[in-house]
Amino acid sequence: METQNPIVIMLINMTIVFAVLFVLSLYIRLIHKIDPTAKAAAAPKAAPKAAPAPKTAAPAPVVEKGIADETVAAIAAALATMGVGFSRVKAIRVADRPAWGGVARHEGLTTLKMR
Known part of the structure; x- marks a missing residue:
């Protein structure tokens, strides 16, 4: 069955595009759930040492x-x-x-x- 109606063709194409985008979003969510680097980032880090305060203020330009x-x-x-x-x-x-x-x-x- 062949259609020449441009509206039907547009709807089919848009459906395909949005279906692919939906599958890609599911794939990205899956990657975020099984991401091995997230565990390393969640580990508590040692508090950074505070930089020593400058002894003298810089002269104004x-x-x-x-x-x-x-x-x-x-x-x-x-x-x-x-x-x-x-x-x-x-x-x-x-x-x-x-x-x-x-x-x-x-x-x-x-x-x-x-x-």
């Missing part, structure tokens, strides 16, 4: 005049996100930009054609 406190806070947050301690920062200053970069930016903006 030198911030160039004209840089807002919000900018310093954003830089500190970005460094913390990357896992870098703010104590490693020595200075925050505006980067020197060569003149050709400004010229290229200006030329790119002024010659921009609207499509």
